[in-house]
């Protein structure tokens with residue numbers, strides 16, 4: 001049976017740049033918006049049955065999508081992280097994307113991260129096709145079990161009950177406004193190294209403002225690469241390669257990407 005009949009609502013040849021904060025990326029062969037976890041499981045099961053590769057897309061805010069796009073099924077799923085900011089996640093104010101994406105990368109800011117607030121995670125294991133509840137997500141700095149085991153798909157997240165401080169929310173949003181570029185980006189490109197802000201290393205390596213095509217190492221925050229208008233993934237990749245090479249040469253430090261790739 002045709003894929004479109006097995007998964008009602010699936011779309012074809014969808015431009016992924018419209019679903020990423022970087023505004024970069026080619027077309028997905030198939031694209032499906034899963035509004036419920038049941039829909040998500042259904043989409044995964046159908047893709048598996050047809051041996052079609054699949055990828056779960058949250059808010060697309062930590063992602064560089066290839067200019068060639070994706071020859072499989074992209075499933076868009078997740079609840080906005082912003083819905084949780086008033087429930088004890090004041091430190092997360094202004095972090096774009098979904099709570100599922102935030103758990104995947106243990107997103108954090110101002111000394112806090114998802115590991116401090118997650119009570120449990122409901123997971124679909126694509127290998128066993130079983131649903132499990134995870135209390136230990138092996139969180140580390142911008143790391144979790146979900147980064148290591150791609151068969152584990154996050155269905156829902158329970159957070160510890162907490163209260164937010166509105167003054168702090170405003171302060172955090174103001175800080176972001178002042179320090180972060182307004183142009184399209186995927187946030188910090190590299191993980192910080194032993195508490196050293198990578199932005200300082202990149203700046204000291206003389207790379208602030210460096211451009212390849214329409215991709216530029218932000219003049220406002222050197223650990224952001226921004227899209228000046230028509231940047232391609234290949235331009236961003238060249239800047240990433242150059243940054244890693246320059247920082248290694250000047251400081252002997254090997255940078256690790258925080259952004260994810262598709």
Ligand SMILES: Cc1cc2nc3c(=O)[nH]c(=O)nc-3n(C[C@H](O)[C@H](O)[C@H](O)COP(=O)(O)OP(=O)(O)OC[C@H]3O[C@@H](n4cnc5c(N)ncnc54)[C@H](O)[C@@H]3O)c2cc1C
Pocket residue numbers: 021055056057058059060061062063077078094095096097098099100101102103104105106107108109146152153154155180185186187188260
């Ligand atoms: C302006 C700006 C500021 C930012 N500031 C911060 C910051 O302060 N701190 C910080 O940590 N990050 C920051 N980020 C990065 C980004 O917003 C976070 O990493 C965010 O949590 C990613 O969530 P997302 O839903 O957009 O994930 P996506 O980018 O859509 O996906 C990221 C990864 O998560 C996986 N994933 C998503 N959903 C699921 C699921 N249900 N199951 C399994 N895997 C899944 C995807 O497959 C992908 O590999 C910033 C980004 C921008 C653009």
